[in-house]
Amino acid sequence: MSINGEWHKSDFDLMADKNRQNSSNKHYRRLLKYSIITTTFVAIVPLIIMLVINYYQYRKAYLADIMYPISRQTSNISSSLESFINERRSALNLVIREKEYSELADKAELAVTFKNLKESFDGFVDISLINSDGDQAAYFGPYNLEGKNYKDQDWFHETCIKGSFVSDIFMGFRGMPHFVIAIYRENSNGSFYILRATIESDMLYHKILSQNQPVSSDAFILNQDQILQSPSKYHGNILEKSDIEVPPYSLQTEVIESQNNGTDIIIGYAYIKNTPFILIEITNPASIMSNWVSASNNLLGLVIVCIILMIIVIVWISRRMVSHVRHSDMKWMKMLSEISNTNKMASVGRLAAGVSHEINNPLAIISENAGMVLDIMSVTDEFQQKTKISKHLNSIIKAVDRCSNITHRLLGFAKRMDTKTEGIDILLLLKEVVGFDQSEAQNRNINIDITGGSDIMNIESDRGQLQQVFLNILNNALDAVKSGDTISVHIEQVGSKFIRVAVSDTGSGIPKADLERIFEPFYTTKKENGTGLGLSITYGIVIKLGGSMKVKSTQGEGTTFIVDLPIVNNQK
Amino acid sequence: MENIKVLLVDDEEEFADILSERLKNRGVTVHQARDGFEAIKMVKKEDYEAVILDFAMPGLDGIETLEVLLSKKPNLQVILLTGQATLEKGVQALKLGAMDVLEKPTDISKIMGKIKEAQTERMLIVSKEAQERIEDILKSKGW
Numbered sequence: 254m255s256i257n258g259e260w261h262k263s264d265f266d267l268m269a270d271k272n273r274q275n276s277s278n279k280h281y282r283r284l285l286k287y288s289i290i291t292t293t294f295v296a297i298v299p300l301i302i303m304l305v306i307n308y309y310q311y312r313k314a315y316l317a318d319i320m321y322p323i324s325r326q327t328s329n330i331s332s333s334l335e336s337f338i339n340e341r342r343s344a345l346n347l348v349i350r351e352k353e354y355s356e357l358a359d360k361a362e363l364a365v366t367f368k369n370l371k372e373s374f375d376g377f378v379d380i381s382l383i384n385s386d387g388d389q390a391a392y393f394g395p396y397n398l399e400g401k402n403y404k405d406q407d408w409f410h411e412t413c414i415k416g417s418f419v420s421d422i423f424m425g426f427r428g429m430p431h432f433v434i435a436i437y438r439e440n441s442n443g444s445f446y447i448l449r450a451t452i453e454s455d456m457l458y459h460k461i462l463s464q465n466q467p468v469s470s471d472a473f474i475l476n477q478d479q480i481l482q483s484p485s486k487y488h489g490n491i492l493e494k495s496d497i498e499v500p501p502y503s504l505q506t507e508v509i510e511s512q513n514n515g516t517d518i519i520i521g522y523a524y525i526k527n528t529p530f531i532l533i534e535i536t537n538p539a540s541i542m543s544n545w546v547s548a549s550n551n552l553l554g555l556v557i558v559c560i561i562l563m564i565i566v567i568v569w570i571s572r573r574m575v576s577h578v579r580h581s582d583m584k585w586m587k588m589l590s591e592i593s594n595t596n597k598m599a600s601v602g603r604l605a606a607g608v609s610h611e612i613n614n615p616l617a618i619i620s621e622n623a624g625m626v627l628d629i630m631s632v633t634d635e636f637q638q639k640t641k642i643s644k645h646l647n648s649i650i651k652a653v654d655r656c657s658n659i660t661h662r663l664l665g666f667a668k669r670m671d672t673k674t675e676g677i678d679i680l681l682l683l684k685e686v687v688g689f690d691q692s693e694a695q696n697r698n699i700n701i702d703i704t705g706g707s708d709i710m711n712i713e714s715d716r717g718q719l720q721q722v723f724l725n726i727l728n729n730a731l732d733a734v735k736s737g738d739t740i741s742v743h744i745e746q747v748g749s750k751f752i753r754v755a756v757s758d759t760g761s762g763i764p765k766a767d768l769e770r771i772f773e774p775f776y777t778t779k780k781e782n783g784t785g786l787g788l789s790i791t792y793g794i795v796i797k798l799g800g801s802m803k804v805k806s807t808q809g810e811g812t813t814f815i816v817d818l819p820i821v822n823n824q825k
Numbered sequence: 826m827e828n829i830k831v832l833l834v835d836d837e838e839e840f841a842d843i844l845s846e847r848l849k850n851r852g853v854t855v856h857q858a859r860d861g862f863e864a865i866k867m868v869k870k871e872d873y874e875a876v877i878l879d880f881a882m883p884g885l886d887g888i889e890t891l892e893v894l895l896s897k898k899p900n901l902q903v904i905l906l907t908g909q910a911t912l913e914k915g916v917q918a919l920k921l922g923a924m925d926v927l928e929k930p931t932d933i934s935k936i937m938g939k940i941k942e943a944q945t946e947r948m949l950i951v952s953k954e955a956q957e958r959i960e961d962i963l964k965s966k967g968w
Contacts, residue, residue, distance in 0.1 A: 613929045614908050616908075624847055657930050660908075689916065696938055
């Protein structure tokens with residue numbers, strides 16, 4: 254069928270649609286991806302930056318918080334240390350200023366002085382007087398060091414230069430750690446002498462270093478050569494080389510962050526004035542900062558949970574958004590395609606209307622000519638080929654019928670266009686339509702009954718289109734019934750909003766398989782006689798008029814088409 | 826079939842000629858008109874059992890011609906024959922009083938059927954009119 258040939262184009266349209274759908278799916282997936290990535294980036298990156306900044310700032314503040322007590326503690330210990338040494342140095346200073354060399358050189362006098370010193374200050378072990386030649390002039394103590402010369406020793410020179418000297422710690426009497434304080438004095442005649450005392454450093458450790466020490470911290474003394482001058486908890490024993498490096502020189506107490514064996518430590522330190530000692534206090538921040546670490550871990554956990562939630566929400570919202578966009582795109586596309594469809598239909602309709610008359614007239618001529626020849630032949634004697642010629646002529650007439658069928662249906666297509674709403678008396682309209690088919694019905698001895706509807710008010714609809722709808726249904730019914738059958742048209746109101754027109758025939762019925770496809774365009778059960786357009790056009794019109802259309806059929810009993818139409822048309 | 830006189834109005838000469846010949850073969854006397862004006866003139870002059878009228882014609886179209894014809898002779902049986910089967914026009918014609926609307930091309934038997942119908946209808950009308958006239962006469966004579 255030529256018309257089918259033309260409309261096969263829609264198959265290509267379908268394929269194109271599929272391709273379009275695939276690429277548009279890709280498009281929406283990409284949109285979803287971008288949306289998720291962008292939103293996540295915008296939402297999460299500032300959060301992470303804030304988190305990092307916050308982490309460092311908070312850590313700094315926290316460190317400052319914990320450094321202050323360390324600094325105070327270090328300061329306290331260092332001043333205690335300093336005053337311990339200063340007290341003893343001052344005492345010796347007093348002795349050397351109060352007593353003349355001759356007095357101190359007297360061994361008994363030196364012993365008295367030593368006893369006085371020892372009564373006032375703990376830790377004195379011995380005392381000795383050294384003259385300007387470096388010779389030990391007098392000694393009181395547990396060792397026998399009299400006559401020893403110190404002239405070549407460093408401390409002697411340092412004392413001469415600086416006026417006083419404090420030595421490193423050394424193991425002395427009874428294996429106890431000691432240190433030495435030496436004081437220099439010049440006589441009026443230019444000669445000088447040095448008063449030297451050995452002091453036990455043990456009490457330095459017990460009384461000073463261990464005061465108010467938390468378990469996590471370790472206070473000890475280093476000298477410039479990194480040798481421990483006191484025992485330490487974690488960094489070696491006395492007179493061993495410590496693993497803590499000598500911190501840079503400073504006049505006041507300092508607190509620095511450092512690393513020891515891969516762990517973070519905080520070092521508080523102070524150089525003890527006029528001594529070789531450096532007080533070191535080491536704190537392991539992990540224990541102090543555990544609060545902060547757990548707080549920051551909690552915060553981190555919270556942020557991670559937030560980020561996960563955010564991602565979930567972002568994905569969810571993005572999906573929704575994209576599906577919305579897609580939905581409205583689809584709607585838009587559908588509208589566009591409907592518009593283009595309508596335009597296509599309109600052109601088909603215009604074309605059909607224009608061409609139809611032109612085609613139907615020559616068709617009529619062909620038909621009449623063929624009929625004429627048949628007429629002539631019917632009154633002509635038998636001749637060779639007569640039957641064959643008759644057959645071909647009938648075939649011509651049949652083909653003409655098919656053509657005219659198509660042109661008339663195409664005219665019907667044109668009618669699908671714009672709807673004009675007006676008040677319609679449905680009963681009257683149906684009577685008109687039935688009247689249109691009445692002659693054919695009468696010729697074939699078919700009765701068409703209209704029942705009901707007399708009490709139904711006007712409905713709002715399109716007259717021409719309704720005529721088309723019911724004419725199509727009636728024509729179908731007429732095709733389905735045999736001579737002597739009845740077609741009944743029943744009108745009734747359904748609810749308050751719809752009226753129903755049921756057109757029933759007592760024809761052969763429609764098989765179930767056909768029933769499902771009956772409203773599809775170009776689907777026909779009439780083989781060569783149908784275009785497959787009639788019912789699809791009808792269905793389209795009913796839907797367009799805001800109604801619905803159903804078909805019920807039992808094979809062997811007949812078919813009923815049910816058209817529900819709105820009383821008030823909202824489809825304007 | 827005797828004395829059936831039909832007026833065929835169609836601007837398509839070839840079609841009209843052949844159709845009228847076929848009708849003649851079936852015992853129908855056929856007169857032809859090429860347009861509405863000619864048809865009106867001929868209907869005025871003569872009585873036809875039926876008028877077969879094309880829809881689309883130059884000058885007066887089928888509907889307009891139908892209106893004029895029926896205004897002159899309300900009982901005239903007009904069969905419209907159209908190649909442009911728009912339903913609205915069909916319904917319009919039926920409403921105006923056309924007997925039926927046939928789609929072009931159509932089967933000769935359909936046309937013949939319509940012509941016979943027209944003849945019967947006309948006979949009914951004529952007899953009815955005659956009866957009415959008789960009744961009128963009887964009434965006026967004071968029966």
